[in-house]
């Protein structure tokens with residue numbers, strides 16, 4: 001059985017990956033995460049793919065890491081499996097990755113949405129880090145990414161109480177980009193991806209890298225990194241095409257070279 005469904009070309013250059021473990025509310029077991037990581041690696045090398053939308057279903061984006069798979073494990077089991085190293089590989093995905101979230105995005109589900117570059121949420125979405133209720137803490141980035149997104153006091157409250165926030169609160173807090181009715185969350189995420197795929201894929205890649213760098217470095221180094229990426233793009237045909245098209249008052253056609 002496959003834990004993900006890949007829908008190639010839901011729009012030009014856009015691929016949709018759907019997490020497919022509906023009975024378990026898309027709980028993220030190890031096998032599912034390996035499949036997801038492998039699929040992303042393959043899409044990264046596919047020139048026909050410029051952006052990926054990741055969704056669950058209307059009821060759940062994902063209700064967390066698979067508690068049943070983890071329940072009996074020891075620290076050493078966890079250390080040897082090191083299940084979160086897969087997340088580091090997903091973090092390195094070079095193309096824009098947009099989460100389309102409906103229903104539960106809890107624990108690892110919330111962390112997976114935050115690992116994406118943007119989040120489009122349905123009005124029914126619920127975000128939270130309820131690990132505290134099962135005697136642990138977030139382990140796939142929640143204490144760091146939620147805090148960076150919401151600020152210390154809000155993140156602390158959510159992580160220490162395990163309470164959820166709804167889509168509109170998530171929007172107010174800056175956790176998600178857009179909130180739309182449930183019938184539209186996937187199509188809106190695909191629309192957002194399509195806006196991006198009209199741009200130079202090389203510029204998107206370097207822009208993504210530079211934005212992400214801002215979370216990991218100080219301002220001076222971040223600015224230095226940004227500038228190098230900016231200068232680097234002047235070796236691309238897409239830069240020539242983009243700037244010529246502007247001067248010639250026409251639409252650019254970016255080829256990704």
Ligand code: CAA
Nearest residue numbers: 023024025027063064065066067068107108130138139140
């Ligand atoms: N792991 C394994 N199975 C899960 C699951 C999870 N995270 N979340 C839900 N399920 C399963 C349930 O066990 C249930 O299976 P059965 O029918 O076989 O009993 C099925 O999905 C449906 O769930 P519920 O009957 O509980 O549905 P509900 O609508 O009553 O409640 C819910 C929904 C509030 C999301 C509830 O399922 C829940 O609290 N889930 C766990 C949420 C959680 O604690 N997530 C954090 C996990 S730890 C983690 O993620 C660590 C990390 O940092 C990566």
